[in-house]
Each structure stands twice: as C-alpha cells, then as structure tokens.
Amino acid sequence: MDPENGKEAVEKILNQADIRIGGHRPWDIRVNHPAFYTRILAGGSLALGESYMDGWWACDALDQFFYKVLKYELYKKIRYSKQMVVEIVKAKIANLQRKSRAFEVGRRHYDLGNDLFAIMLDKGMNYSCGYWRQADTLDDAQNAKLDLICRKVGLAPGMTVLDIGCGWGGFARYAAEKYQVNVTGITVSVEQVKRAREYCRGLPVSIALKDYRDLNGTFDRIISIGMFEHVGGKNYRTFMRVADRCLKPGGLFLLHTIGGNRSTTTCDPWISRYVFPNGMLPSARQITTAAEGLFVLEDWHSLGPDYDTTLMAWYDNFTRGWPQLSSDYGERFYRMWTYYLLCSAGSFRARDNQLWQIVFSKKGVPGGYHRPE
Incomplete structure (x- = not known):
C-alpha cells in the first residue's frame, strides 16, 4: 500500500x-x-x-x-499482524508461563530498578489498583485498598497469612502492623525480595524468592494481589489447586486481579514484548472454571475505574520524578513507560479492562459472607 x-x-x-x-x-x-x-x-x-x-x-x-x-x-x-498470529499460535501450543519461565517477568520488569518504582508508586510501593472511594491521594488510596482486603478476609491477631506475589512488601507490612498477623510472602523478583525484607524488618513477616507451584504449608488466609495476571490460562487450575492445598479449613482466599471482558490465551503483543512478558488477563469465565469444585465464590467486587485513577497518579509521579531517572533510563524508555501507563489508564476508562477482588471460601461461610464497606 x-x-x-x-x-x-x-x-x-x-x-x-x-x-x-x-x-x-x-x-x-x-x-x-x-x-x-x-x-x-x-x-x-x-x-x-x-x-x-x-x-x-x-x-x-x-x-x-x-x-x-x-x-x-x-x-x-x-x-492481525503476522506477529500477533504467531503469538496466538504459540500460546495455544506452548505453556508460556511454565515453571521454567516463572522468573522471567521478575528479571525483565520488576527488577528494572527500585528507584523507578519508588518514585512512581506510593510510600508502601504497592504496584496494584488503589481504592479511591474516600481517598484523595495515592497513599490514602493504597492504604484504603490494603485495609479493605484485610477486612474482607477478616484478619485477626495471630492468624497466618500467605501473600502470593508479595511485591515490595506493602501488604505484608500493613497486615502485620495493623492486624498483628504472621505473613509469608513470595515473589519471583530478586529486587522485590531485597526491599520487602528490609521494609518488613522486625515484623512477623518472611519473604522468599519462590514460584507459587513450590508452596507448602497451610495458612488461615491467602491473599494474591496483582499476580494472577502472570499465571496464564494453562496454569489457572494449578494455581487454584495450590491455593486449595495451602488454605486451612474455614479459611478465606482473596484474589485481586486485572480481568478481561473476553476469554483469551494471549496478551497485547506490545505489552508482552516491552512491559509484561508472558502476561495474560483472565476472564470471569476462566477464573470461575479454574475454581470450580475447589472453592465457593463468596464475593465479586468490580473496581475497574479505580485503576484509571491509580494509573494517572503513577503517571504524574513518574513524569514529575523523571529528572532523577533520565540519566539511567533514557528517552526511549520514557516514551515506552508513559505509553504503557497511559494506554492502560485509557483501557480501564473505556471499561475494556476490569479490576476484580474475589473472595473464595472452601466449603462456604456458615450463614453467608458479608462484604465490609
């Protein structure tokens, strides 16, 4: 042409x-x-x-x-471009999120530099959607999100909590300090482990570099915030089986994840190449199918528009702090990162992407589950 x-x-x-x-x-x-x-x-x-x-x-x-x-x-x-067709075929044939590739996203994204994420994120370095219902600042929105999660699963002093995809330790520290629980966190990022251990020093928190498939032990509560997007469709059932294996009878499991309106096996090719390798957004059907027979679905909370606000706050922080980063990252990275943040914000504003918090129980909560406000 x-x-x-x-x-x-x-x-x-x-x-x-x-x-x-x-x-x-x-x-x-x-x-x-x-x-x-x-x-x-x-x-x-x-x-x-x-x-x-x-x-x-x-x-x-x-x-x-x-x-x-x-x-x-x-x-x-x-x-579809030729590259997209290739990616679709690869995803259908291969398990792009198999155990041998589990740490790739850690190396290529989360290990980019703690300086970058410290400037962009809130004080607790929570790299997931905030809860803006009564919040005016990013710090307040992230603390409100963490507290909402703690209340949704009914944390009480002395409980044991598993945090699958613990990031830089934001949830672990908040839960240990505010609710006096013992937290075990895992991540596939070396840099996250270093910072999380330091951030949670002196608290009943342990952080490990580990793939979720290697988890052992049982816990009163399980939390997974912004990690399920890296699991992949071929592994959703495996993930749910691990959660089932690790959750004590009578326990609750909260899954906080970005979701898509359509069931798919691939991610946007630009996002996959430059931001989140091997990522995949689950649909509601894929999540419920993976959980069927293992869990009772107690509550489904949709918070997609809050992610638009969160991403714009990250964008503002990133651009404001860019002079401190520019010499290490360069102009092409700046254009790539701003493109990532703003196209993501647009996707939530258009309701093309969703953000869900889902509460599961093993056998059903006696008398019914009641979501806290």
Whole structure:
C-alpha cells in the first residue's frame, strides 16, 4: 500500500472515534514520519507502540486517545499482524508461563530498578489498583485498598497469612502492623525480595524468592494481589489447586486481579514484548472454571475505574520524578513507560479492562459472607 492510500485508510479508521490527524484537541495525533500509516496497518498494536517509541507520532493525551480507540473498538478495524498470529499460535501450543519461565517477568520488569518504582508508586510501593472511594491521594488510596482486603478476609491477631506475589512488601507490612498477623510472602523478583525484607524488618513477616507451584504449608488466609495476571490460562487450575492445598479449613482466599471482558490465551503483543512478558488477563469465565469444585465464590467486587485513577497518579509521579531517572533510563524508555501507563489508564476508562477482588471460601461461610464497606 502506498503512503497516501495508507493515510486515507488510517484517517477513516480514526474518524470513527472522533480522532483527527493533525488536529488540536488533546486526543488528536501528530504524525512525524510518512511511513507511519503503512507501518501500523501492517503491524497493528505492536507497530503502533513501537512507532510511538520511535517518535513517529505524538499525542498530547495518550490516555484520552486510547479511551476513544478502545471505546469505539478500533482495534477490530485492523487485521492481525503476522506477529500477533504467531503469538496466538504459540500460546495455544506452548505453556508460556511454565515453571521454567516463572522468573522471567521478575528479571525483565520488576527488577528494572527500585528507584523507578519508588518514585512512581506510593510510600508502601504497592504496584496494584488503589481504592479511591474516600481517598484523595495515592497513599490514602493504597492504604484504603490494603485495609479493605484485610477486612474482607477478616484478619485477626495471630492468624497466618500467605501473600502470593508479595511485591515490595506493602501488604505484608500493613497486615502485620495493623492486624498483628504472621505473613509469608513470595515473589519471583530478586529486587522485590531485597526491599520487602528490609521494609518488613522486625515484623512477623518472611519473604522468599519462590514460584507459587513450590508452596507448602497451610495458612488461615491467602491473599494474591496483582499476580494472577502472570499465571496464564494453562496454569489457572494449578494455581487454584495450590491455593486449595495451602488454605486451612474455614479459611478465606482473596484474589485481586486485572480481568478481561473476553476469554483469551494471549496478551497485547506490545505489552508482552516491552512491559509484561508472558502476561495474560483472565476472564470471569476462566477464573470461575479454574475454581470450580475447589472453592465457593463468596464475593465479586468490580473496581475497574479505580485503576484509571491509580494509573494517572503513577503517571504524574513518574513524569514529575523523571529528572532523577533520565540519566539511567533514557528517552526511549520514557516514551515506552508513559505509553504503557497511559494506554492502560485509557483501557480501564473505556471499561475494556476490569479490576476484580474475589473472595473464595472452601466449603462456604456458615450463614453467608458479608462484604465490609
């Protein structure tokens, strides 16, 4: 396709979402390279992200741009790229999240640098959706989320708690300090282990570098916050069996995860290549199928719009703190990271992605489960 026909085709697609090339509204885009049009028509989502990283196009408000792209489902107007077809086939044939690859996301994402995440996140370095119902700041929203989780599972002094995907120790410290429980946390990130152990020093908290499939022991409560997105469809049932094995009779298990509106076996190819390798967003059907026969579903809480607010707070922190990071990370990383944060914010605003907190019990809570407010 010649560049002029390519431009006409892209303009036609974008016009359906009221996005203009060369317009002056925040969500309009500016094209800086003549081959941009043919590149994205041939390469889809991966090419769109890579061409932004290369400076081939710009937008004053990427979050608003992606809100419109996803709200109007413009991704359906562009055929799959060859790379996407390859990824779909790979995901159907191979277990991309098998045990031998479990630590890859730790090395490539969570070990990027604690300096980066300390600047972007709240004081407790909680890398998951906050709870903004009565919060005005990121710190307040994250503390509200942690407290909501603690209350949902009814933490009481002396309980043992398993934190699958403990991150930098935010939940472990909060639960140990505020609810006097004993927490065991696991992660696949070396840098997270270092920081979490220091952050929780002096508290009844143990942190280990471990894959969830190697877990042993039993616990009164199990928490998993923002980790299930790395498990993969071929392993959902295995994950649930591990949780079942490790949860004591009468216990509760809370799963906090991003979710998708459709059952799939792949992740967006740009996100998979540059942000979260081997990631996959579960659907409601995939979660309930994996839990069937093991758990009773007690409560399902949808908090997707709160993630939009959280991501915009992370973006503000990141851009404000960029002068402290720029010499170590470089301009291309800046464009990649801002693209990641803002396209994610747009996806939650458009309700294309969801955030769920799900409470499971083993045999059902006698008399019924009542969600705390």
